[in-house]
Every structure is written in structure tokens, then in C-alpha cells.
Amino acid sequence: MSTSTPVSGLADSYGRVATDLRVSLTDRCNLRCNYCMPAEGLDWLPTEETLTDDEVVRLVRIGVEQLGIREVRFTGGEPLLRRGLADIVARTKALEPSPEVSLTTNALGLSRTAETLAAAGLDRVNVSLDTVRRAEFEQITRRDRLQDVLDGLAAAKRAGLTPIKVNAVLMRGVNDVHAPELLRWCLDHDYQLRIIEQMPLDAQHGWSRDGMITAEEIFALLEKDFELTPDPEHRGSAPAETFLVDGGPAKVGVIASVTRPFCGDCDRVRLTADGQVRNCLFARQESDLRAALRGTATDDEIADQWRLAMMTKRPGHGIDDELFLQPTRPMSAIGG
Numbered sequence: 001m002s003t004s005t006p007v008s009g010l011a012d013s014y015g016r017v018a019t020d021l022r023v024s025l026t027d028r029c030n031l032r033c034n035y036c037m038p039a040e041g042l043d044w045l046p047t048e049e050t051l052t053d054d055e056v057v058r059l060v061r062i063g064v065e066q067l068g069i070r071e072v073r074f075t076g077g078e079p080l081l082r083r084g085l086a087d088i089v090a091r092t093k094a095l096e097p098s099p100e101v102s103l104t105t106n107a108l109g110l111s112r113t114a115e116t117l118a119a120a121g122l123d124r125v126n127v128s129l130d131t132v133r134r135a136e137f138e139q140i141t142r143r144d145r146l147q148d149v150l151d152g153l154a155a156a157k158r159a160g161l162t163p164i165k166v167n168a169v170l171m172r173g174v175n176d177v178h179a180p181e182l183l184r185w186c187l188d189h190d191y192q193l194r195i196i197e198q199m200p201l202d203a204q205h206g207w208s209r210d211g212m213i214t215a216e217e218i219f220a221l222l223e224k225d226f227e228l229t230p231d232p233e234h235r236g237s238a239p240a241e242t243f244l245v246d247g248g249p250a251k252v253g254v255i256a257s258v259t260r261p262f263c264g265d266c267d268r269v270r271l272t273a274d275g276q277v278r279n280c281l282f283a284r285q286e287s288d289l290r291a292a293l294r295g296t297a298t299d300d301e302i303a304d305q306w307r308l309a310m311m312t313k314r315p316g317h318g319i320d321d322e323l324f325l326q327p328t329r330p331m332s333a334i335g336g
């Protein structure tokens, strides 16, 4: 750690401080979830525009050593597609102070890599799984790979990558009515389910407010089979509002980004696979750290540029504003 440089964190002009860094390692994915990507025809980032492993680790190191980042979550696209993932994880975990390191993944291939990633220092995983019904899974993801995801989840549990959170998006008329079944399955397997409201971040711009399943609808669906009571534990900056299931200790989370936004407590900042800092999922401006990295910028100069990028963070994502514009980059290219 560069002891000469005092940590001055990633504060924005509303007093929020980002300590949780989401790093997209690739915009590529091996599923094609229909709320995220079109069936075909999404251009990938050219390889030369994607940060190298060394470049990723340098930026993460600056974040941890100079900017107060305490949690690093690797995402994508699909981060397991990144060949150097285990090495990036190991080098991140070895930083001082050692951050919590996690992965958001669809778990395809995790059955082969979970042990290696755990040995590299990965602390835990969030796995995306919208249904445990094979036909529904194929309908949503456009791939017949449910069993691979289930195998990946089991391997993550064996490797100790816990607590394992399962992220689900509900689609009206597809998997919404089976939400209680998914919760039961997660409870039986000791995974913590979190249901996410669908956000306007799909590449094909197909989102509509009327089409999405709201938090209120999610509660109504789950309460057909379960009793939900507010979790007495303090939520802090967590995106999920959690509830005790049938009196606890099991919990379920609802991430109601659209209808119950939590921007006031946001402590997140994002780095895209091509080295752009985004101060919000819905930001329309980015700060190009790749250009700085590939130029002659020192670590201190990069840290200053990153701090400056936080100052334009808006008080809220503005989905409800009349003038709301969906960001140009889809979720798969930002990193969820």
C-alpha cells in the first residue's frame, strides 16, 4: 500500500461515499435472457478496447489503496468467460486492506471452477436463476442450460462460496406465478433468494413500466404461500429489502429499484470492461480511465479523475422523470 497517500474516498456532491466497486470483466454472455439481450445481433466490445488483466488489477488496486473501496464484485456480461478470472481474483484479494471479493454469475461452468475460485480468495457468489423449470428457463434465457446452473450452484456451496444469493427477475406470464416455488426451492437448498424488479436496461429497449412485475406484485405472489415480515436487521446500503420467511431465520429479498428506489443510500460505483467509470447504473456520462491508463497517467492522477467522476452522480436514477433516457449501454455492457 502506498502509505504516503492518505485515503480520500469516492464521495459525491450529495454526501454519499462509494465503497462497493462493481467491475465488469466482459460484455459477452453465454445466455441470452430476454429482459437483458436480444436473441441475436449485439456487437461485442473489440478485444483491444477491453482492459487487460493487469489494467483491471491496477484500477482495482487504486480503488482499494487510494479511494476506500472495500468490496469488489466481478460481473459482466458473464465473468466466468474471462480466462484470467482466478488470477484477477487472487490479485484483488491480496490487496491491502483486503477487500471482500464476490462474483455475480449465471453459474454456467461454475461446477468446474468453484474450487479454484475459492482457493484464489473469492468470498461468495450471487447466481442468477429465474426459475427451476427447464422449459421456462429455456424460454427466458434462450438456452437449455438449467442443469448446468444447478450444478454450478451446488459446486459453489461445496466450495464454501457462501452465503449464496440467487437473483431472479420475474416475467409476466412466464415465471411470475412460480415465484413461490422458486423461493421454496431456494429455502430447501439454503440459498437466499432476491427478486429484482425489471429495469429499463435491456439492449432491445423492450422494457415498459406496465410490463414489469412490481415489488407489490412480488409480495402478493409470495404471500400466497409464505408469511413475510420485515427483517429487523438494519438494511444499510443494501439494494435488497429483506423479509423473514415464516418468522425466520430464512429470508427473502426484494430489489425494488423502480418502485422503491434506494439511491439515497447508494454506495456503489461501476467500472466497465473497457475501463469507463460509471457513477450510477443509469448514468449517461462515463469517465474514461482506460485512456488515462494507456497514457502516462500516474496512480494519483487516475485516482483524482475517478474522484471527479463521482461528483456528477445524480441524486437518483430518474426512471420516474418525464425526461428519463435509458442509458446507451445495456446492462450486459455495464455490469449488473
Ligand code: SAM
Pocket (backbone or CB within 6 Å): 029, 035, 036, 075, 076, 077, 078, 079, 104, 105, 106, 126, 127, 128, 167, 168, 169, 196, 197, 198, 199, 200, 201, 202, 331, 332, 335, 336
Ligand atoms: N451474467 C451474470 C449473471 O447472470 O448474473 C452477470 C451479469 S447480469 C447482467 C447481472 C444481473 O442483472 C442478473 O441477475 C440479471 O438477472 C440482472 N439483469 C439483467 N438485465 C436486467 C434488467 N433489465 N432488469 C433487472 N435485472 C436485470
